[in-house]
Amino acid sequence: xxxxxxxxxxxxxxxxxxxxxxxxxxxIMEMFPALEVETRCIPDQPEGIHDPESxxxxxxxxxxxxxxxxxxxxIIVSCADDPGVKELRRILTIPVVGAxxxxxxxxxxxxxxxxxxxxxxxxxxxxVDMFGDRLVNLGRPQGVNNTLDLLTDQGQExxxxxxxxxxxxxxxxxxxxxxxxxxxxITKPLEEYLGIPVIDPVTAEGLFAYYECIQRNSK
Amino acid sequence: xxxxxxxxxxxxxxxxxxxxxxxxxxxIMEMFPALEVETRCIPDQPEGIHDPESxxxxxxxxxxxxxxxxxxxxIIVSCADDPGVKELRRILTIPVVGAxxxxxxxxxxxxxxxxxxxxxxxxxxxxVDMFGDRLVNLGRPQGVNNTLDLLTDQGQExxxxxxxxxxxxxxxxxxxxxxxxxxxxITKPLEEYLGIPVIDPVTAEGLFAYYECIQRNSK
Numbered sequence: 001x002x003x004x005x006x007x008x009x010x011x012x013x014x015x016x017x018x019x020x021x022x023x024x025x026x027x028i029m030e031m032f033p034a035l036e037v038e039t040r041c042i043p044d045q046p047e048g049i050h051d052p053e054s055x056x057x058x059x060x061x062x063x064x065x066x067x068x069x070x071x072x073x074x075i076i077v078s079c080a081d082d083p084g085v086k087e088l089r090r091i092l093t094i095p096v097v098g099a100x101x102x103x104x105x106x107x108x109x110x111x112x113x114x115x116x117x118x119x120x121x122x123x124x125x126x127x128v129d130m131f132g133d134r135l136v137n138l139g140r141p142q143g144v145n146n147t148l149d150l151l152t153d154q155g156q157e158x159x160x161x162x163x164x165x166x167x168x169x170x171x172x173x174x175x176x177x178x179x180x181x182x183x184x185x186i187t188k189p190l191e192e193y194l195g196i197p198v199i200d201p202v203t204a205e206g207l208f209a210y211y212e213c214i215q216r217n218s219k
Numbered sequence: 220x221x222x223x224x225x226x227x228x229x230x231x232x233x234x235x236x237x238x239x240x241x242x243x244x245x246x247i248m249e250m251f252p253a254l255e256v257e258t259r260c261i262p263d264q265p266e267g268i269h270d271p272e273s274x275x276x277x278x279x280x281x282x283x284x285x286x287x288x289x290x291x292x293x294i295i296v297s298c299a300d301d302p303g304v305k306e307l308r309r310i311l312t313i314p315v316v317g318a319x320x321x322x323x324x325x326x327x328x329x330x331x332x333x334x335x336x337x338x339x340x341x342x343x344x345x346x347v348d349m350f351g352d353r354l355v356n357l358g359r360p361q362g363v364n365n366t367l368d369l370l371t372d373q374g375q376e377x378x379x380x381x382x383x384x385x386x387x388x389x390x391x392x393x394x395x396x397x398x399x400x401x402x403x404x405i406t407k408p409l410e411e412y413l414g415i416p417v418i419d420p421v422t423a424e425g426l427f428a429y430y431e432c433i434q435r436n437s438k
Contacts, residue, residue, distance in 0.1 A: 031433055105328045108349055109320050109427065130327055207430050208328065214250050214422070 004034040005213035008069035011041040012058050012079040013048030023183050024078045028206035035210060038072075040065050049081055050120065050146065059084045066092065074212045076205050080177040081124040095212035100126035102204035103175045107131075110173035110197045115166025117159065118177025119144055127175060136171040138162060147180030159186060163194050173197040223253040224432035227288035230260040231277050231298040232267030242402050243297045247425035254429060257291075259284050268300055269339065269365065278303045285311065293431045295424050299396040300343040314431035319345035321423035322394045326350075329392035329416045334385025336378065337396025338363055346394060355390040357381060366399030378405060382413050393417040 007028070015021040025037035042061040049055045062084035066075050075096045077085050082098030089096050104126050107114040115136040116123045123137045141158035149155040159181075163174055173196055181187065182202035191198040226247070234240040244256035261280035268274045281303035285294050294315045296304050301317030308315050323345050326333040334355040335342045342356045360377035368374040378400075382393055392415055395406065401421035410417040 101328050105324045106430070108327050109324045112348060112351075129331060132331075203430075203433070207426070207433075211325070211422075211426050214426075 005036065005073040005210075005216075006071060007035050007037045007074055007076060007209050007213075008066065008072040009037050009039045009076045009078055010062055010065050011039060012045070012062060012077065012081075012083055014041050014043060014046045024076075024179060024202050024205075027182065027202045028076075028209070031203060032206050032210045035206070035213065037076075038069070040069070049079055049083060055081055055083050059087065063087060063091065066096070073216055074209045076209050078179055078202070078205060080118060080126075080179060080201055082126045095216070097205050097208045097212060098126065099179055099201040099205045100124045100177070101130065102208045103127075103177070103199045103201050104130040105208070106199045106204050107173045107175040107197075112172075113170050114173045114175045114199075115163070115169065115171030116177050117141070117162060117166060117174050117181070119146060119150070119180065120177070124177050127177060136166050136169050138165055138169065147178065147183075150178075150180055150184050150186070156184075156186065160190065160193055163190055163198070167194055167196055171196070173199060175199050176201050224255065224292040224429075224435075225290060226254050226256045226293055226295060226428050226432075227285065227291040228256050228258045228295045228297055229281055229284050230258060231264070231281060231296065231300075231302055233260050233262060233265045243398060243421050243424075246401065246421045247295075247428070250422060251425050251429045254425070254432065256295075257288070259288070268298060268302060274300055274302050278306065282306060282310065285315070292435055293428045295428050297398055297421070297424060299337060299345075299398060299420055301345045314435070316424050316427045316431060317345065318398055318420040318424045319343045319396070320349065321427045322346075322396070322418045322420050323349040324427070325418045325423050326392045326394040326416075331391075332389050333392045333394045333418075334382070334388065334390030335396050336360070336381060336385060336393050336400075338365060338369070338399065339396070343396050346396060355385050355388050357384055357388065366397065366402075369397075369399055369403050369405070375403075375405065379409065379412055382409055382417070386413055386415055391415060395420050 009025050022039045025039045077098045080100040082100040085098035113134050116127045121139045141162045144155050179201045187198050187200035228244050241258045244258045296317045299319040301319040304317035332353050335346045340358045360381045363374050398420045406417050406419035
């Protein structure tokens with residue numbers, strides 16, 4: 001199938017390994033063959049975004065990277081925090097998609113209460129903005145402090161346990177809040193285990209990038 | 220491109236004109252070439268759904284029509300009221316997409332306040348469920364009582380006027396609340412006129428049907 005649309009995807013972490021950096025883009029191109037994804041990382045931030053300070057440091061870099069893309073139909077900021085997304089929507093003339101607001105929009109279809117499941121104690125801003133006091137937040141999985149912890153058996157068991165607690169607390173869906181959850185492929189097994197929809201961040205941002213491209217095309 | 224997925228689409232109005240009945244399906248297949256859409260109308264309800272009573276009458280018919288589809292990957296109930304969607308989700312093992320909840324999910328990406336713009340005075344249930352007191356509702360366009368009124372110059376002027384009033388009242392997007400808005404092609408011109416995103420019901424239901432198919436495939 002012809003690549004119809006050009007997507008610029010921003011990783012909010014500095015990764016020297018090209019294959020690892022391009023993993024989100026590859027997942028999106030598999031699901032949406034009409035999209036061609038070019039990936040760029042922000043510079044000098046190998047620890048990525050993990051708290052409000054590191055987010056503040058990343059936002060101006062994200063804006064610079066976004067502006068440097070050429071001839072794109074849509075920009076994806078591939079992070080559940082949606083860092084820089086509001087700012088970029090004011091600056092750029094093309095649509096800007098964030099992982100966080102995309103996950104929340106999909107979760108909203110499943111009912112007004114969703115459980116946020118990420119690797120930080122605080123819920124990322126889009127989750128709070130969109131669900132308000134209907135967001136179910138029980139903090140992060142026990143013992144999980146970064147995406148590497150998600151690769152261990154204990155880490156994955158902690159994710160399953162927290163997912164079940166969120167469901168028991170009334171969540172009608174699980175809104176994953178870290179794109180690292182997508183890369184370890186936990187979405188489907190977790191959904192089968194919990195029996196409620198689990199929303200995958202990279203799938204979600206890909207879907208809305210595709211939507212924006214269709215919209216743009218029909219204008 | 221091969222048709223990968225089979226969609227059963229339910230029109231909640233009895234239409235004897237096959238072309239008219241299949242219009243939503245054709246729009247969806249143009250936007251999402253991987254979807255093959257089969258359309259069926261509910262029987263004996265040429266006036267469709269226009270108030271709570273006609274909705275109550277339609278729901279059991281929608282359930283019967285949905286059950287009669289064979290070998291589908293997803294069912295679309297092509298109506299902003301999402302009639303029968305909750306009931307069908309309990310009955311069927313395949314995903315069920317409603318136009319209303321789909322529009323609202325897309326509108327939610329644009330911010331927590333959306334303006335509902337349909338042809339009834341009351342906002343359809345998904346709009347109220349998903350936006351609560353952040354929904355901006357100013358009733359229906361002046362002089363517009365049914366989809367036929369949307370075809371007149373006065374009707375379209377009334378839609379533009381109400382759209383502007385919703386924006387001035389704080390709406391960050393316009394959530395169209397009648398699939399007839401899609402068929403008359405008002406979404407794009409209205410978006411250009413208002414300068415805020417306008418969410419199209421048939422596009423929205425097609426997008427989430429596509430999403431459900433992708434999900435199903437990857438399971």
